[in-house]
Amino acid sequence: MSGTPRIVVALCFAASVANRTKPTDRERFYAKTVRVGSGCLIWTGYKTERGYGQFSLYGKNMGAHRAAWILEHGELLTAGQILLHSCDTPSCVEVAHLRVGTHEENMADVRAHGRHNMALGENHYLARFTDAEVERIRSMAKDGLLQRDIAAIMNCSRSYVGLVANGKVRTKPTARPSLYHDKEGQDAKAKARRTRLLEITSVVHPDDQIEGEEWRETPYPGYWASSLGRVRGRSKAILTPILMGDYYVVDCGMKEGTKTRNRKGVHVLVCEAWHGTRPAGKHAAHINGDAFDNRPSNLRWATPLENGNDRVRHGTTMVGSRNPAAKLTDASVREIRRRLAVGGNTIRALAKEYGVHPSAISQLRDNKTWRHVT
Ligand SMILES: [Zn+2]
Incomplete structure (x- = not known):
C-alpha cells in the first residue's frame, strides 16, 4: 500500500520535467519573432526565397503567417483559404495584419503591389526584340513597308513581323520587374542568350553556305546537320534553334501520326549525324561543357554518369562546396x-x-x- 503514492509522485515529477523542457508550439513560434517599429511582427526563423517564414506545426511545414493564424484562432485553414497581409510584408506574422482571402484576391493583391514575376515583353528571357525594336517594326509596317522587307531588316521571319504589326504579340507593355526576383541576373542571362543566338543565327541565312562547312544526313528525312553544329530542314533552310532549358532545340516537323511537334536537341541531331546511331542508354555530351557549342568535334555519346562527371569537371553542376x-x-x-x-x-x-x-x-x-x- 505504501508504494502507490510514491509512484504517483514520480509520474507527476516526470510530467512536470517534460513540460519544462519541451517548449509549447506557441513558445517555439514566438521565440522566432521580433516586433518592429511599424507594428509588424517579423519572422526571424527560416524564410523562403520570397520572404515568407516557414514553421513546422502539428508535424506539417507551413507558412509562418499561417501557423500564427492557427495558433491564435485555434482553427485550421482549408487549402483554398489564403491569408493576405494587409501590411504587404511577407515575413510579418502579426495576426492583426492578416485576413483570410481567396487565391484570386491574393493574385490581385500581388499584382497591385508589383510582387509578381512579370516575364512579359522584353523581360521575357526568350524575347528577341526590345520594346523599342518592336515599336520600330510597328512604325515601319504603318509606313507601308512590306512585311517581307521588314523581316529582312530585323532579321526575323515574315510571319513574326505580321504578328507584331497586327498586334497579336508584344501588345502588353513590359511590366515593372518584380522586386522579388534577381532582375539584373535575369537580364544579364537573357542578354547573353540573345547575343549567343544572334551569333549563331547571324551567320545563318537560308541558302547561305559557310566555306568549309560539311553536311551529313540525320536519321530524320530531310534534316541535315553540319560540321559547324547547324541544322538544315527540308526546305534546305537553316533552322533557327530555340532555347529550351539549357539546350538548343530545332523543330523537325510533326511527330508521325500525332499533333505534337517533333523537337530535337541540336546536340542530339549533330551527334546522330556525325557519330552514328545513339547507343542504348547514352546521351549526347558536350566535351568542353559549352552546351551551345554543337559542333560534332565537341560532341560524343556518353553514359549519363560520364556526362555527369563532365558537368562536374566543367563546373556546370552545383556539387560539393x-x-x-x-x-x-x-x-x-x-x-x-x-x-x-x-x-x-x-x-x-x-x-x-x-x-x-x-x-x-x-x-x-x-x-x-x-x-x-x-
Ligand atoms: Zn505586418
Missing part, C-alpha cells in the same frame, strides 16, 4: 573521412562538430555524396 547550401567543404570532407578511417570518432560526434545531420556523415563515408573529393 560549389553548392550554396553546402555546409562542408572539400577540405572538411577529407578531414572527416580521414578521422573515420583512423577510428575513435563516432558519426554522431562528427555530425555535431561539423553542424550537419549524422546521415550527411555516413553518406559521405559511403561515397554516396562528395564523390568528387578523393
